[in-house]
Amino acid sequence: MSTVTLTFENPIAVITINNPPINATSHAVRNGIVDALDQIDANDDIRATILICEGKTFIAGADVNEFGQPPKSPILPDVIKRLEATTKPVIAAIHGHALGGGLEVALGCHYRIADSTAKLGLPEVNLGLIPGAGGTVRLPRLVPVSEAVSMTTSGKPISAAKANEIGLLDAITHGALGDAARDFAKTILNREIPKPLLLRDPVNAPNATEWDDISAATKKKARGQTAPLAAVSAIRNGIEQGPDAGLSFEREKFIELRDSDQSKALRHIFFAERSVAKLPELKGIDPNPLKQIGVIGGGIMGAGIATASLLAGYAVTIIERDEDACANGSTTVQKHLSGSLKRGLITQDRFDTLFAALSTSTDYGALSDADLVIEAVFEDMAVKHDVFGKLSEHCKPDAVLASNTSYLDINEIAANCTYPNRVLGLHFFSPAHIMKLLEVVRTEAADAQSLATAFDFARTLGKIAVPCRVCDGFIGNRIMSAYRKHCEYMLEDGALPHQIDAAMMEFGFPMGLFAMQDMAGLEISWATRKRLAPFRDPSERYVALGDYLCEMGRFGKKNGLGWYRYDENGKAQPDSDVDALVISESAKKGITRRNFTHPEIIDSILAAMRDEGDKILAEGIANSPDAIDVVMVNGYGFPRHKGGPMYLSRS
Numbered sequence: 001m002s003t004v005t006l007t008f009e010n011p012i013a014v015i016t017i018n019n020p021p022i023n024a025t026s027h028a029v030r031n032g033i034v035d036a037l038d039q040i041d042a043n044d045d046i047r048a049t050i051l052i053c054e055g056k057t058f059i060a061g062a063d064v065n066e067f068g069q070p071p072k073s074p075i076l077p078d079v080i081k082r083l084e085a086t087t088k089p090v091i092a093a094i095h096g097h098a099l100g101g102g103l104e105v106a107l108g109c110h111y112r113i114a115d116s117t118a119k120l121g122l123p124e125v126n127l128g129l130i131p132g133a134g135g136t137v138r139l140p141r142l143v144p145v146s147e148a149v150s151m152t153t154s155g156k157p158i159s160a161a162k163a164n165e166i167g168l169l170d171a172i173t174h175g176a177l178g179d180a181a182r183d184f185a186k187t188i189l190n191r192e193i194p195k196p197l198l199l200r201d202p203v204n205a206p207n208a209t210e211w212d213d214i215s216a217a218t219k220k221k222a223r224g225q226t227a228p229l230a231a232v233s234a235i236r237n238g239i240e241q242g243p244d245a246g247l248s249f250e251r252e253k254f255i256e257l258r259d260s261d262q263s264k265a266l267r268h269i270f271f272a273e274r275s276v277a278k279l280p281e282l283k284g285i286d287p288n289p290l291k292q293i294g295v296i297g298g299g300i301m302g303a304g305i306a307t308a309s310l311l312a313g314y315a316v317t318i319i320e321r322d323e324d325a326c327a328n329g330s331t332t333v334q335k336h337l338s339g340s341l342k343r344g345l346i347t348q349d350r351f352d353t354l355f356a357a358l359s360t361s362t363d364y365g366a367l368s369d370a371d372l373v374i375e376a377v378f379e380d381m382a383v384k385h386d387v388f389g390k391l392s393e394h395c396k397p398d399a400v401l402a403s404n405t406s407y408l409d410i411n412e413i414a415a416n417c418t419y420p421n422r423v424l425g426l427h428f429f430s431p432a433h434i435m436k437l438l439e440v441v442r443t444e445a446a447d448a449q450s451l452a453t454a455f456d457f458a459r460t461l462g463k464i465a466v467p468c469r470v471c472d473g474f475i476g477n478r479i480m481s482a483y484r485k486h487c488e489y490m491l492e493d494g495a496l497p498h499q500i501d502a503a504m505m506e507f508g509f510p511m512g513l514f515a516m517q518d519m520a521g522l523e524i525s526w527a528t529r530k531r532l533a534p535f536r537d538p539s540e541r542y543v544a545l546g547d548y549l550c551e552m553g554r555f556g557k558k559n560g561l562g563w564y565r566y567d568e569n570g571k572a573q574p575d576s577d578v579d580a581l582v583i584s585e586s587a588k589k590g591i592t593r594r595n596f597t598h599p600e601i602i603d604s605i606l607a608a609m610r611d612e613g614d615k616i617l618a619e620g621i622a623n624s625p626d627a628i629d630v631v632m633v634n635g636y637g638f639p640r641h642k643g644g645p646m647y648l649s650r651s
Contacts, residue, residue, distance in 0.1 A: 004032025057096025080108035093181035121157030128263030132254035265643030272626035287456035294373035298329015302376035304432030326360035420445035482612035488543035494593035503601035508639025518562035609645035
């Protein structure tokens with residue numbers, strides 16, 4: 001079947017794009033649209049045109065096969081100009097996603113109607129780019145400039161309801177999109193064809209002071225990424241210099257960004273996230289069907305896992321030690337779902353349905369029909385063995401049993417189960433219903449079907465699943481432990497906590513290591529250090545500063561004292577008591593302190609990440625350097641626009 005077909009339903013013409021899976025703007029699609037428009041303009045019986053797509057979505061991006069290839073005429077900007085120049089009004093009928101070039105095509109049309117569940121966006125900044133086919137020039141002439149800035153600098157799609165509210169859409173339908181588009185077309189047959197967006201005035205253009213404020217706010221959020229600021233510059237240029245100059249400026253910036261190191265790094269992590277979970281040995285393996293999920297433990301992590309599972313459409317049972325703990329777990333899940341309701345992510349009806357799918361019990365027998373059970377209890381091996389012993393007794397033979405442990409040996413856990421082949425690790429990151437990363441830990445005995453089931457579960461939760469094998473800390477926590485050691489060495493050698501954190505934030509991390517530890521709670525890593533103490537090499541350098549803080553009752557942000565001191569609003573301030581403790585420890589060990597520059601601090605951290613990453617690869621814990629990059633970017637705040645520690649080390 002042709003990628004673009006044209007049918008005549010006089011007086012309406014319908015251009016249909018069929019280029020699965022995302023109806024990308026390939027050369028065939030671009031050429032097909034132009035050919036169809038030529039035929040429509042030559043047909044006097046046609047008075048309006050509908051542009052619609054087959055499959056699951058409207059045009060949702062560019063053709064990745066054309067990345068890095070010489071452009072073929074007609075290029076997308078010319079296709080959009082051709083849409084604007086047609087003598088018959090064109091209605092973009094949008095379902096699924098209209099993203100990037102897809103939204104730019106819709107902006108070239110004279111009207112836009114969308115299914116109520118559609119999403120619209122300009123996500124180019126996620127690849128270190130800006131729109132390259134007029135999006136920064138046309139969008140602020142249709143919606144308020146502030147909304148155009150938000151869409152282009154954040155890269156986040158907006159809902160059809162939001163798009164309709166700000167003027168991006170002319171209509172929303174809850175019924176069949178094709179029928180609604182035809183009905184809409186009949187209402188505009190006798191109207192004058194709307195003025196193309198390039199000929200319209202900007203909507204609520206900012207003044208010079210407001211532009212400066214927009215640029216400053218964008219720079220702060222970008223944390224070193226250049227594309228968001230370029231998007232602001234392109235929008236401003238198109239408004240102040242006019243549409244023709246704006247289009248030229250946008251194209252120039254697009255090409256400049258496309259060839260930048262940041263865009264190359266962002267494209268690397270984009271493709272790595274989509275390939276890292278594809279294991280050749282699982283090809284052709286069907287996962288177990290999943291309906292009922294069990295979660296052992298209704299604390300912070302367990303409730304987050306339960307919430308994520310409910311939002312994915314599963315029925316969930318939480319097992320806790322007593323009725324009070326069950327009630328607390330249920331309340332926490334309710335709060336999480338209420339947050340989704342308040343943010344407009346779910347409706348009240350959906351909230352009611354999801355919460356009704358949650359049950360709690362103190363009896364493991366309630367899991368007799370569970371298809372997948374995830375343990376999320378205290379990090380103690382004896383407790384884990386007790387839990388998995390009960391699961392082996394009460395769960396059906398084909399149920400997959402998973403541990404959410406961050407550090408413990410899952411091979412040991414599996415070895416004590418009745419069916420070790422169905423035991424594996426699912427290491428979520430907190431908050432589990434929000435964080436996208438999920439380490440899927442492959443035990444020695446885990447079979448292919450259990451693994452396929454785990455990856456399918458991750459997919460339905462919308463997680464980025466990274467396979468790994470068993471070791472202390474798996475991929476992410478092991479690397480974090482390695483670079484934490486080097487940060488602690490730098491403390492004793494002359495740096496202070498706030499200096500190391502400042503260097504990390506300047507590099508692009510959302511927060512520094514010591515602030516992150518305070519937020520997580522210092523007692524967590526303290527417990528790990530105490531567990532590993534009997535196995536520590538006596539000759540290895542050990543920094544006890546974190547232990548001292550915990551012994552002093554400083555557990556982090558939760559009690560107002562950790563590496564930092566926190567005011568009544570929870571804002572961190574460097575603490576002279578901690579600085580004095582650090583300096584005295586150096587003196588006690590006879591270490592002459594020296595100053596560290598920010599580049600020296602970052603070089604030390606990156607070297608520690610790279611060295612530990614190399615060990616992880618050599619031991620077969622991770623399948624590829626890409627897996628390590630995906631984990632560090634999505635779980636530990638490594639700046640996306642630098643591609644990850646392994647990518648950065650070889651770029």
